[in-house]
Every structure is written in C-alpha cells, then in structure tokens.
Amino acid sequence: MAKRILVAVFSKSGNTRRIADHIHESVGGTIFEIQSEVPYPNDYNAIVEQAKKEIRAGHKPALKTKVDNIEAYDTVFVGSPNWWSTIAPPVATFLSEYDLLGKTVVPFCTHGGGGAGRIFTDIAALCPQATVLNGLEVYGDGGGNAKATISQWLHKIGVGKVI
C-alpha cells in the first residue's frame, strides 16, 4: 500500500510554514496547519510572555483545526518554531490529541539562533509509540539554501516522494 504522508505545522510568523511547504513539495501528501483556537498576539513581548507562561504550566491550548482521518497516514511530519527551547504549545496539543501509535514521526523546526533546543526529545516524548526519525532544524526561514538543505535531509532519512 502506498505510504500516506501528513505534513503538520504550526507557524506564527511564516518561517516554519515555509519549510513545511518545501517539504510538502518534495514528499507530496497532505499539508495541515495546526492553529490554536485563540490566536497568539502579534506583539513580540506579549507573545513571548504568554508562551513562557503556557510552557511553564504545560498548557495545551485548544486547536481550531482537526485532521479528518489520522488513521490514513503512516508518516507524520511535525513542524514547530522554537519557543523557549521547546515546541510551541499548540504542537503539544496536536501530539497529545492524535494516536500516533505505529506511525513514523518526522520532526522539523525553525529557530532564531538557539537551534532545536529540546524540541526533538520533547516531540518524541509526546508520541512514545511512534518511530521518530532524525529532525531538521533551520535558522529563520532557511534562506536561499532551504530547498537544498531539505532535500539532503529527506534523502538522509530515507523519505521519498509519494503521490
């Protein structure tokens, strides 16, 4: 049976979404934007403070969007910006809401200079029954090298294009 791929991404300012779009172009499948029911503020200080509080409290905000049929996918890419060295809280909600038992999870993130932080281990901890492949970390929106970096990574982890 053909592999079915979901590319799930949360992005506040577009960087992680851009990487998700490149991944989607390369591997096919379905793209899914993780969105919180209540949007995060646009003011930088406000979002940084809110994120800090939510992460400290382990808060998992309600999501506005749902995946129709998670059973249909066997590979799930999960993308998050680095927020305080970990995943954005809506990504924690996403990983807790869906049963990823037996699926392959492929993490990726963008950051502002701090690298992946704890993102890959935090994602793995939230889907203990999935096989988690080596993640990709990208600075900002990845610049002009983004596509090449993504192709090399996909090749390394052995995820090819599906229809």
Ligand SMILES: Cc1cc2nc3c(=O)[nH]c(=O)nc-3n(C[C@H](O)[C@H](O)[C@H](O)COP(=O)(O)O)c2cc1C
């Ligand atoms: C609330 C918040 C916290 C952040 N914390 C970090 C951090 O700890 N380390 C880091 O390298 N970048 C941090 N950043 C920068 C983002 O990870 C970076 O700009 C990312 O590419 C944004 O992705 P997006 O455009 O998909 O939202 C933070 C940004 C925000 C809004």
